[in-house]
Amino acid sequence: MTAKPKIVVGLGTCGIAAGGREIYNAIEKALTENNIDAELTQTGCIGACENEVLVDIAKPGQPRISYGKVTEEKIGEVVTNHLLHDKIDREFALGKIGEGELSAEYDDLPYFFTDLPFYEKQVRLCLRNCGFINPEKIDEYVERDGYQALKQVITEMKPEEVVEVIKSSGLRGRGGGGFSTGMKWQFTMNAVGDKKYVVCNADEGDPGAFMDRSILEGDPHSVMEGMAIAGYAVGADEGYIYCRAEYPLAVNRLKMAIEQAKEKNFLGDNIFGTDFSFNLKVKEGAGAFVCGEETALLMSIEGKRGMPRPRPPFPANEGLFGKPTCLNNVETFANVPVVILDGPEKFASIGTEGSKGTKVFALTGSINRTGLAEVPMGITLEEVVYDVAGGIIDDGKFKAVQAGGPSGGCIPEDLLHLPIDYDSLTEAGAMMGSGGLVVMGEDTCMVDIARYFLSFTQIESCGKCTPCREGTKRMLEILERIVAGEGKPDDIEKLKTLGEAISATALCGLGQTAPNPVLTTLRYFQEEYEQHIFDKRCVAGICVDLMFYLIDAELCNGCGRCRKACPVSAISGDKKEVHVIDKETCIKCGVCVEKCKQEAISLQS
Amino acid sequence: MTKVNVTINGQPVEAEAGMTILEAAQLAGIDVPTFCYDPQLFGAGACRICVVEVENARNLPASCVTPIWEGMVINTESEKVVQARKANLSLLLANHPLDCLTCEKSGECKLQDYCYKYGVTESDFVGDVKDFPLEESNPFFERDMNKCILCGKCVQVCHEINGAGAIDYAFRGFASTISPAFGEPVENSPCVFCGMCTDICPVGALTPKLSKFKGRAWEINKVKTICPYCGTGCAIDLHVKGNEVVGASGNREGLANKGHVCVKGHYGWDFIHSPDRLTKPLIKKDGKFEEASWEEALSLVADKFKAAGAEGLAGLSSARCTNEDNYLFQKLLRVMGSNSVDHCARL
Numbered sequence A: 001m002t003a004k005p006k007i008v009v010g011l012g013t014c015g016i017a018a019g020g021r022e023i024y025n026a027i028e029k030a031l032t033e034n035n036i037d038a039e040l041t042q043t044g045c046i047g048a049c050e051n052e053v054l055v056d057i058a059k060p061g062q063p064r065i066s067y068g069k070v071t072e073e074k075i076g077e078v079v080t081n082h083l084l085h086d087k088i089d090r091e092f093a094l095g096k097i098g099e100g101e102l103s104a105e106y107d108d109l110p111y112f113f114t115d116l117p118f119y120e121k122q123v124r125l126c127l128r129n130c131g132f133i134n135p136e137k138i139d140e141y142v143e144r145d146g147y148q149a150l151k152q153v154i155t156e157m158k159p160e161e162v163v164e165v166i167k168s169s170g171l172r173g174r175g176g177g178g179f180s181t182g183m184k185w186q187f188t189m190n191a192v193g194d195k196k197y198v199v200c201n202a203d204e205g206d207p208g209a210f211m212d213r214s215i216l217e218g219d220p221h222s223v224m225e226g227m228a229i230a231g232y233a234v235g236a237d238e239g240y241i242y243c244r245a246e247y248p249l250a251v252n253r254l255k256m257a258i259e260q261a262k263e264k265n266f267l268g269d270n271i272f273g274t275d276f277s278f279n280l281k282v283k284e285g286a287g288a289f290v291c292g293e294e295t296a297l298l299m300s301i302e303g304k305r306g307m308p309r310p311r312p313p314f315p316a317n318e319g320l321f322g323k324p325t326c327l328n329n330v331e332t333f334a335n336v337p338v339v340i341l342d343g344p345e346k347f348a349s350i351g352t353e354g355s356k357g358t359k360v361f362a363l364t365g366s367i368n369r370t371g372l373a374e375v376p377m378g379i380t381l382e383e384v385v386y387d388v389a390g391g392i393i394d395d396g397k398f399k400a401v402q403a404g405g406p407s408g409g410c411i412p413e414d415l416l417h418l419p420i421d422y423d424s425l426t427e428a429g430a431m432m433g434s435g436g437l438v439v440m441g442e443d444t445c446m447v448d449i450a451r452y453f454l455s456f457t458q459i460e461s462c463g464k465c466t467p468c469r470e471g472t473k474r475m476l477e478i479l480e481r482i483v484a485g486e487g488k489p490d491d492i493e494k495l496k497t498l499g500e501a502i503s504a505t506a507l508c509g510l511g512q513t514a515p516n517p518v519l520t521t522l523r524y525f526q527e528e529y530e531q532h533i534f535d536k537r538c539v540a541g542i543c544v545d546l547m548f549y550l551i552d553a554e555l556c557n558g559c560g561r562c563r564k565a566c567p568v569s570a571i572s573g574d575k576k577e578v579h580v581i582d583k584e585t586c587i588k589c590g591v592c593v594e595k596c597k598q599e600a601i602s603l604q605s
Numbered sequence B: 001m002t003k004v005n006v007t008i009n010g011q012p013v014e015a016e017a018g019m020t021i022l023e024a025a026q027l028a029g030i031d032v033p034t035f036c037y038d039p040q041l042f043g044a045g046a047c048r049i050c051v052v053e054v055e056n057a058r059n060l061p062a063s064c065v066t067p068i069w070e071g072m073v074i075n076t077e078s079e080k081v082v083q084a085r086k087a088n089l090s091l092l093l094a095n096h097p098l099d100c101l102t103c104e105k106s107g108e109c110k111l112q113d114y115c116y117k118y119g120v121t122e123s124d125f126v127g128d129v130k131d132f133p134l135e136e137s138n139p140f141f142e143r144d145m146n147k148c149i150l151c152g153k154c155v156q157v158c159h160e161i162n163g164a165g166a167i168d169y170a171f172r173g174f175a176s177t178i179s180p181a182f183g184e185p186v187e188n189s190p191c192v193f194c195g196m197c198t199d200i201c202p203v204g205a206l207t208p209k210l211s212k213f214k215g216r217a218w219e220i221n222k223v224k225t226i227c228p229y230c231g232t233g234c235a236i237d238l239h240v241k242g243n244e245v246v247g248a249s250g251n252r253e254g255l256a257n258k259g260h261v262c263v264k265g266h267y268g269w270d271f272i273h274s275p276d277r278l279t280k281p282l283i284k285k286d287g288k289f290e291e292a293s294w295e296e297a298l299s300l301v302a303d304k305f306k307a308a309g310a311e312g313l314a315g316l317s318s319a320r321c322t323n324e325d326n327y328l329f330q331k332l333l334r335v336m337g338s339n340s341v342d343h344c345a346r347l
């Protein structure tokens, strides 16, 4: 078979949302119209979500060229130019991947992973296949050493040896808690039980987080392989992947991957001819944040209402259906084949003393480059915000970064030098969490941010324990009051004592960490709370109730359009004279701003 | 049993391995407040009122679900603990109708007791309160979910002990409540009206209708007896005010039932003071029942037996009798020469 050119379209949820399917069709059309024989395929998210739709084109013997932000109108031309005329369209080309011959004219094209600033500091272990393989074709995974780790483990190693390898790699859970994965496997291995389970936590409920989704969409087999290895190590023959139903693409690709793996006997009975058998099921969750908490998740798989229960007993001893259960996060499992194939020493050589390997972060907020980045542990927040994410949009000023989603905290500028590892982030009052990083610029109101996260945790509280159910509600009410300009002098104290009481007494991690966004913003931005409460000001200009409309006397020509438009007659002024708005009467509808041709009216804080 | 040594409030306590902090405290005679704990139920750890301080622990663990370990140093009333309990009570009060004046539970309400103990007179927090309609369409009990503190015990007793599974948590966050499926009234659920949920509720959210306004907790004398309805022999407490029975509940000392009851034992006591109840034998004379003495009535029965002879005699016994009663009954009939014996439960 002669090698064909290959065209790969990024069809993760991000690519699809950016119009990937239309691009795919347009390419198909261009190929037919021009009689080009090329392989058109798809892949998952490669991380640079802001550049979607991404299309990679590779001719045999040439490096693969990545085109970003392609448009439906132009893509046909890009493809034909590349394939028929060896012309690379510089408007869209981002960089090249791999080696091969290319006209000297394109020598200056950057290497995608090493030269592009977004990728320069990344180390891609978990995401090694994302953006490369077609997740719907198991052969492409197998070509890149897929299921080799499983084979090695079940044909050459004893379960205890596998546990030892994972322990010595220093791998810690990527789902938030950061518990030693090797230890967890050891507990499950040692637990007595006629039946054991492996469960993968793919609930990913934090607002702003999409690491796990991208891995499942882009490389489902790596997670499944990790689970099968865990199954062998702990003595389980059955596994569940608990994935939220809001991730239909991930669910579909998982189901497809399971079928394909069964056909190849990477799952099922007597895998690789051994007496190890392992089967996988996908269980769809209904989208409750609390079902990401491990005990609630297990209840939900059992068909009960997802509510956390006290631990001990830990799932390792009494988990799914009361049986010993090894429960890990998507990213944790995806790391496992890497640890086995590269060896634990290599894995442990990346990162810091206490935190080994890499972490995938979902970068969102006011940054130039949003997307998914896998960075080595120990990298500083500053490097992530400025080097990887390209700093604040429009050269704005950095204000804070929220790490760890609603359970995490806001970290201010003077702590940007902090290395990203489990312990440093916890010390700063935030947490690694599952890996959401929301970067905020000067135009963010910290009180409003705290209010937002608390409104999330309050409605997501399972309702079981008093501090979380009732306490977050009262904290939220206080914050709502403050942003509405009705804050009281003792509100800050109340927030602190109530927040601390909730953290200290709630049953599960949701309640224990729910006050973090409030407590950290109070710790680092207390003056902003005080401005809201005492000066009735929101410097970021976010809290509408604390703002007022002002007519600039210099610009106003006294046309009176605003006065006539105001529904509550808050504006007065004689014809051709400067007009004024009465703050007390004004209801802040903003109609006047629209009416003023002089652009003399603006919102002031 | 392996012994475990712990220190509670400075006092050394020798407890048993596997005990929770709460059990160890109870063993030492130390009282720790609880809402959701019940020794008959799985540990839920829901209400968090039982939190205690444990030396070197990060948080304040709930004593009812935290196992003890050797050398554990526990303080059940430290300043931190008291602050946390006050905050907890204050949060509950903020969302609880304070109508203790007419509440059926007043006097044996745990919320009232603990607010008294910790001097919580009003809530530090004002804001939204729940507003559920009173559910009173069934004949047996009222469900006032505005008073519910969501300890979850009713749900647990219904699922774990009765097995009916009629009620469960519904909704999330502040909107959480306990409800039959689809918010239907409880009579449209699998509820069998055992009323064990009303017995276990620590506050006045679930109260028996028949007892309403019939007496306050402190006026009531609980008299242990055996339920007369069937042969199981469940121990129940009759709630007696003055000389009147005004309620009933399961008695946990009962060997046969450990406090569990069914609808009859729980709510079927109102025949006791019914004017229709027969208290003297009646003999029909000239087509009309007339009061008679026991002597007279029994002699009449004996005469009729004799007249009928063994062939003309049959016996039907009642499911309300115990096995032993039933055994003796058939024996009696056989001694009288008849094999015609049956039992109402065979119908």
Ligand SMILES: Cc1cc2nc3c(=O)[nH]c(=O)nc-3n(C[C@H](O)[C@H](O)[C@H](O)COP(=O)(O)O)c2cc1C
Residues within 6 Å of the ligand: A172, A173, A174, A175, A176, A177, A178, A179, A181, A201, A202, A203, A204, A205, A206, A289, A290, A291, A292, A293, A294, A295, A327, A328, A329, A330, A332, A434, A508, A509, A510
């Ligand atoms: C409220 C709450 C939500 C959670 N959500 C997730 C989640 O979406 N994904 C996840 O992997 N872990 C989540 N966790 C952490 C899990 O309870 C558990 O620690 C983790 O899945 C264990 O896997 P790991 O050891 O591989 O990290 C959550 C915990 C809490 C308290």
Ligand code: SF4
Residues within 6 Å of the ligand: A290, A307, A308, A460, A461, A462, A463, A464, A465, A466, A468, A469, A506, A507, A508, A509, A510, A511, A512
């Ligand atoms: S802390 Fe919140 S989410 Fe967790 S058990 Fe309590 S009420 Fe439920």
Ligand code: SF4
Residues within 6 Å of the ligand: B154, B157, B158, B162, B164, B165, B166, B167, B186, B190, B191, B192, B193, B194, B195, B196, B197, B198
């Ligand atoms: S009366 Fe019995 S069956 Fe009905 S809800 Fe209560 S516990 Fe359940």
Ligand code: SF4
Residues within 6 Å of the ligand: B147, B148, B149, B150, B151, B152, B153, B154, B155, B178, B197, B200, B201, B202, B203, B205, B206
């Ligand atoms: S009704 Fe009573 S027993 Fe049931 S959850 Fe509410 S307070 Fe607890």
Ligand code: FES
Residues within 6 Å of the ligand: B033, B034, B035, B036, B037, B044, B045, B046, B047, B048, B049, B050, B051, B062, B063, B064, B065
């Ligand atoms: S009594 Fe311990 S948590 Fe409720």
